[in-house]
Each structure stands twice: as C-alpha cells, then as structure tokens.
Amino acid sequence: MSDFVHGDQADARKSHEHKHAHDVEAGEKHTIVSDNDSEMARQDAAAEVARARELQSNVGILAFLRRQEERLDEKMGIETQGIDRILEEDKKPPSILNVFFLWWSLTCHVGTLPLGILGPEVFGLTFGQSMSSIVVGTFLGSLCPAYCGTLGPKLGLRAIATSRYSFGFWGAKLCSVLNVIIGAGFAVVNIVVVGQILSAVSDYTMPIEVGCIIIAILGYVISIFGFKLIHTYEKYSWIITFIIMLILIGEIGGKVDTTLPPFDTGVLQAGSYLSFLAVNFSSASGWCSMASDYYCNYPANTKPWKIFVLTVLGICIPTIFVTIIGACVGYAAFSPNNPDLTAAYSDHLLGGLLRSCFHPMGFSKFLLVLLAFSVIGNNVAVNYSSGLSLQLLGHYFHAIPRFIWSFLNALVVAVLAIAGREHLSTIVNDFVSLLGYWTVSFTFILLIEDQFFRRKEGYNLSAWDNPSKLPYGIAAVMALLTGYLAGGVTGMSQTWYVGPIALAFGAPYGGDVGVFLSLAFTIVVYVPGRWYEKKVTGR
Template identity: 65%
Template sequence: MDPEKRDLENRDHSTDSHGFDSENGTADSDAADEIKRARDIQNRTGLFRYMRKGEEWLDAKLGIETQGVDRIPEEKKQPPSVINIFLMWWSLNIHVGVVPLGILGPEFGLSLGQSIAASVVGTFLGAICTSCTGTLGPKLGLRQIACSRYSFGFWGSKLCSFLNVIIGGGFAVVNYVVVGQILSACSDYTMSITVGIVIIAVISDVISIFGFKLIHTFEKYSWIATFILFLVLIGQAAPHVHPEAPEEDGDSGLLFAGNFLTILAINFSNASGWCSMAADYYCHFPSTTPFWKTFTLTFWGVVIPTCFSVIIGCCLGNAAITAAYPPYAEAYEQHGLGGLIATVYHPSGWSKFCLVILTFSVLGNNIAINYSSGLSLQLLGHYFHAVPRLIWSLLFVIVVAVLAIAGQEHLSTIVSNFVSLLGYWTVSFTIILMMEDKIFRKRSGYNLTVWDQPSKLPIGVAAVVALLAGYCAGGVTGMAQTWYIGPIAAKFGGYGGDVGIYLSAAFTAVVYPVLRTVEKKYIGR
C-alpha cells in the first residue's frame, strides 16, 4: 500500500467523528499548511505585508476580527450563547429585503391564500438545507465552504466559493435597491435611489469588518424594532387587504400550477441560500453540540422570521396589485416597494420615522453576507488567503453597489429570476455534504489536520460531477425564467412552472453516491 495512503487511513481511524485524536482528546492545533503559505506570501510581498499590518493595526485599535478562514481548534473556540443559533436568523430574515418575495405571488396572479401557501411550503423545504449544512460548523470548527473540501476537495471547493459569492451578491443587490427606494421615499423622492444604495453599502461594510463576535451580538437584538414596525405596517394595511381577490377561480389549470411551483421554488431558494454560509457562524460552538440541537434551532430560526416577513409581503401585494387599492397601486407602480411602504404608513411624519428605522433593518442581513463572502474569497487560493477578509468584503460591497445601481429599476425581475436560480445548486450542495457526512464518513470521521492539504483531501471529481449533473440535467430542464423555460418546466402552461430544485435533488442523490464510491475505491481518499 502507498505510504501516504496508509498514513491517511491510520490518521482517519485515529480520530473520532469530530476529528479529535482518540488518544489525547484534542485536535492538532499546529499551524496548518495553508496558513503558513498565506503568512509567507504576506511577509515576502510588500503590498500583502502592508495590508496585513493595516489589519493588525485596526485589530489593536478597534478589535476587528483577523481570524479569516483558519480552522478554529477546540481549545480556542469562544462560543456565544446557544440561543444565538436561533435568534441570529431573525435579524437575517426580518427586514425589508425579504418582503419583495411575498409580493411576487400577487404579481404572478395568485390569491393571498395561494401566495402564502406557496411561500411557506417553499421556506420550510429550503430551511432543511440550511439546517443540515449548518451542523458541520460546530463539528469541524471550519467555515462552510472549508467544510465542503471533505467532499469537493481542495480544488472543487473553489467552485463552491465562487457560487457562494454570487449568492451573497444577489441577495445584497435586492437589499440595496429596496433600501435605496425607502430612503428616496423618506426624502419625498428628492434624493435618488443611487444615493440610498451608497449609504447602506458603506454602513454595512463598516459593521461587517468587526467579525464573528459583533455579528452575533448585533444579530441577537437588531430584529426587534423591525418586528414591531412590521406589525404596525400590516395593521395599517389590513383594511385594504382582500383575501377573496381575485374573484375568478385561479385554482385550476396548468397556468396556476406553474405559477404556484415557481413561487414555491423562489422561496425555497431564499431559505436554502444560507446553506453555503450557515457554518460560518457556528464554528465557535463546541464540537459536542448535538446535531439535533443545531438543526432544530436553525430550522425554526429560519422558518419563523422568514415566513413572517414574506407573509407581510403577500398582504401588501394583495392590497396593491390584486385588490389594487388606488393609493397603494399608484405608489407601487411609480416608486416600487419603498413608495408602497411609505404610503401604507400614515400620517406622513410617522411614515418617515418608520422608513428611517426600516432602512437599518437590512444591516443584519448585509453584514452577514459581507462577512461570508469575504471568507469565501479567501478560500479561492493561497494568494487570496493572504489578502485580509476586510479587503475582500470591501471589494465585494463595491461590486454589489454598482450592480444594485445598474439594476435599481428592475427589482421584481432580479428577485424572480436570480433567487430561484440559487435553489438548483444549493439543494445539490446540501445533498453532497450530508451524504458525505452521514454515509461515507460515518465510521472514519474527519481528519481535521488535512483540511488544507490538497494531496490528502478527496480529489472532488464525484462531488463536482454530481453538482453539475444536478444543475445541468435537473436545473436547466426544470427552470422557468423570463429568459429561458426548460422543456419540463414548459409543461406547466405558457410561463412554465419551476421544478428545477426537485430534479436537481434527484440527479445529485443518484449520481454522487455512485461516483463517490468509485472515487474512494480507486483513489483511496
């Protein structure tokens, strides 16, 4: 047997399911190879050295996080309260950027009941993905994309890093545009949406650089004011919400089925979109944290606040679009969601106060996206790792702000097209990580000392091929977008019905175990 292969097997079997040495009960805390290489690049290259010194200076003066993507050994973990696993999702999902998802149902011609049903079912299914992958954070002490190296390999996980940044960017664009609309409405439309986008981008980036500790503290409380204002919002809009509208029967036919499936897919993708980031916020929790506890707190932490925000959107869409209450319909037509919310709140002084507060509701979501996107960019390679996370987060914010400014007039199109596209890869990502964890590593566990050593990680062919099979064979044939309707999706009426997530899941679940078995047999890792 090859010595390296024999050594890997011995090390795998000397660790328990959490990656700890069975003899001394602790994980190997020696500096990892990737960290050494990143530090070497910083020390020998002027630009990288200056960036590192700048980061250290900010850490000394302001206490920002400099941890980056490095694995967190058990003895160095600093866990917040376990209830944070539940509460942090409230700030991530109770904000004005989630409301447009609910408005899409009425835009697609669904009644209030139909919109809510599709949104809630989609959210429930999508939350399962995020809850599953998040359980790897405490177990491995690694960020989510780093966890994927144990199935995708060192090189294949770079694809996941790239896709994760795309996901975060899409959600952030929606948030920026909505806030831009709200700030514009607050100024009686004397300030452009572009200025509002720039303001929220700057604030989001400044907060995100402080890292894990501040994010957990901020997320624990920042949702409360928004929750109260949303209750007031629906209370003031309630007299103009008409559940019986539209009067014609929309419960039959392929057109209805297609629209229902599409709204379900969009909400699935919104809830599952966090599956490539969840472990980023759990890696400080002890490895002994039970699977069921992490899963349950995450699941309900995602489901409850997301459904709350989306249902608010369904009601607003019903009043402004389906029932077409004139003041609401005019405000939404001319000024988008920001104008609609400004009109719902009354009188004028109270409305402006609420708009200002709601402007900051997206911060919880934005700073988490900025943080995770910076980590994902660091995982693209040694030179990327050598660049401090705060630099990557800043560049990410700049790009997102530019995209938001360019797409500010097409919010509904961005939401309906972009968000549903996410589900095709997130469901495959989840299935691959969970099959690896529950089937292929059920006995051997994880050798955490090799998380950054390409030669000792899986080559990743099985995972990458399974992901692409799910996306291409399942997602492409089952997607229903304004620019493309797959042949299977086209069976559900003229606008199609999005069934890509189900097809992606099916293809991935079949392809991965077969290829991974072959990979382990002939490659040995």
C-alpha cells in the same frame, strides 16, 4: 510565522496522543479525526495552513496589508481570524440561543418583503395559494442550512471549507464563487429596497443610488468587526423591525383583498404555484453555504439536533412572518379597491408603496428610516461570509486580509444595485429562483458525504487545507454540475428561459421543478461516483 506553525503542530500532536474524548460527538458515531493519521501528515497540514503567513511575510504588498489589518485590530478590534480552522481550545462560543436569534436579524428585514409581493404580482396566485407556498417552500428550504450548519461545531471550519471534504481543494473553489454570487444577489435586493425607501423619505428628491451607497457603506463597516460583534448585533437588531412589521400589517390589514382572482387556472395555475414555491425554497436554502461561518465557534460536542432545530425555527418563523406580510401588501396594492396604493407602487416602486401604507406621513417617514437600516444585519453577514469565501480561493487569496475582500464585495454589490435599481421584482424573481438548483445539490453532497462515506472514517481535520490529503472532488463537482445542468436547467422557469420539463405545465411560463430535478440527479450521480472515486484514489 513560526509561532503559528508550532502552535498548530502542538495541537496536532496533542490530538494524536490523546485521541480526544471530544473527537467523537456525544450520541454520534462520527469520528472527527482519523486514528491512522501520522505525525508527519499533521506537520505537513500545519505547513499548508502557514503558507498564507509566509506570503504575508515575503510579499511586500501582502505584508503591508497584514500590518494595516493588525493596526485596525489594535485600534478598532476588527477580526483577523480569516478562514483558519478554529481549534477546540480557542473557541469562544456565544449562547446557543444565538443560533435562533441570529436568523431573525438575517431574515426579518424589509428586503424580505419583495418575496411575498411576487405571489400576486408575478405569479398571480390566490391569497391562500400564496400563503401555503410561502410556508411550505420556506420550511423545506430551511432544512438545507440547518443540516449544513451542524458541520460547523464538529469541524471548526467555515461553511465552504467544510465542502473541501467532498469537493476537494480545487472543487471547493467553485463553491466559493457560487457562494459569493449568492451573497451578492441577496445584498443587491436589500440595497435596492433601501435606495427606494430613502428616496421616498426624501419626497423623491434624493436619487435611489444615493441610498444604495449609504447602506452599502454601513453594512461593510460593521462586517469587518467579525464574528463576535456580528453575533451580538444580530441578537438584538431584529426587534425594532419586528415591531414595525406588526405596525405595517395593522395599517394595511383592512385593505388586503383576499378575493383577487388568479391569473390562470388548471395546470397553468399549478405551474405558477410550483414556481413561487421554488422562490421561497431558494430564499431559505440560500444560507446553506454560509451557516457554518456562524457556528464554528461552538464546541465539537454541541448536540447536532440543537443546531438543526434552532436553525430551522430561526429561519422559518421570521422569514414566513415577513414574507406573508409582503404578500398582504401585494394583495392590497393590486386590488382595484386601493387605487392610491396601486399608483404609489406603479410610480415609486416599493419605497413609494410602503410610504403610502404607513400614515400619517411624518410617522411613515420615521418608520421607513428605521426599516431602511433593518437590512444592515443581512448585509453584514453577507459581506462577512463573502470575504471568507474569497479567501478560500487559494493561498494568495488567503493572504489578503478579509477586510479587503469584504470591501471589494461591497463595492461590486453597490454598483450592481445601482444598475438594477428600477427592476427589483425581476431581480428577486430571477436571482432567488436560481439559488435552489445549486443549494439543494450542495446540501445533499455534504449530507451524503457526512452520513455515509465518513460515518466510520471521520474527518482528518489537519488536512483541511492540504490538497494532497483531501478528496479529488471529481464526483462532487460532476454531481453538482449534473444536478444544475440536467435538472435545474431543464426544470427551470424564468422570464428569460423556460426548460422543456417546466413547459409540461403549459406555455409560456411553465412550472419551476428545477429544485426537485437537481436533487434527484445529484443523488444519482454522487453516490456511485464518490464510491468509485474513493475506491480508486483512496481519498
């Protein structure tokens, strides 16, 4: 433990004496470390980081878990870094192109297909409306993780840890919980899809829940190896899936019915369009609270525009590609010209539909097995980030190794997937739509903090784990809650609730404008609230 503390203190003294050249990003005015930090404050911060190590040394069960983690690291090379800030000299950056290819494996997989199917199945849009909603919604949503990701190299911190400079030590715990919920939702969708596919491969003799368990285990095992393996795995795992998706669109391209009429017209149709756009926005923006987890090993002087552009392209291209294919599958399945596809979806859900899309049958089953494993890249990242988020709930949580948290997360996700295995469309629609209300608030709180309140002051990096040096977070929490409750709830359009503003687009389903209202309320509350909080508290 003493080595850990002394090493961090030495880093603090070195940064204090030299005022690192890399403390100011190339081409940027954002000072990373404030010049007026005292040596004592840095030592206090180092002591805060060391608390988890103290707990691991003094509490029997935690000491046992730490030994097991070290043993796994020795035997298998799992990552033991946890949530600690990565010092500049300790960073081991992969190629900058990984920023682009990472997202291909996270989004180019079979679990993205159900998003596109919602266009014709749930919202009853025309083919052209679905296409434009997918493109516009995904692009707008990708801007959120793209911006949040730029904070990773600059601060060397995981995504939720960066939010402590806005939400404070305690308010960031709320973000941790929400991030875990987001990850669980993504993973549940993926696991249910795989369960349906593997059941189809077995000629429906294998229960869906068995496939759910298989993919949950595989995703967990790979996730415990951490950052380096994840970046390597994600760089290549999308390639086979991309080829299979091309085969899929080739197989069903001639069956896509672009003339299917919409469910509604006029203002009701506009409401359905907004609701589907919100789903696509939320699907892409949901990564905003995880992006920095995979960027924090890049040097602080990495150009922010590179991270931003590569992230936008990395999310948009594969997500739009697969979601559009999903929509095409839907417009083929719900066409009266293809009764075999309609029956396959009705009787055996997405797994049965995909089995009928590919042919001949032997080739179909082979491709379905490969598609089933395509979701591993996504689930690996979710398990990894969820484990980190749970560690950020406090020092005792930090002291429990990440592989334990990732296991518990994978277990809960598997149980939820099994429980919802027959209701995929409902899960996708209700869960994904809800994401946007908080992700847009989270993104703009971090953006305003970074671009306005810390433009000159910068970030005291030694205080990232020190509650007494971080903001109280009152303004951020209030802005987030106001955005969600006053904006998201009143503007949401879900199967179980339609807000009063959403109803302006007509009963019974209205139009989902919760994302836009959440954004507006967040900005209105956070800017004056944070200014007043800073004026009164000095933090």
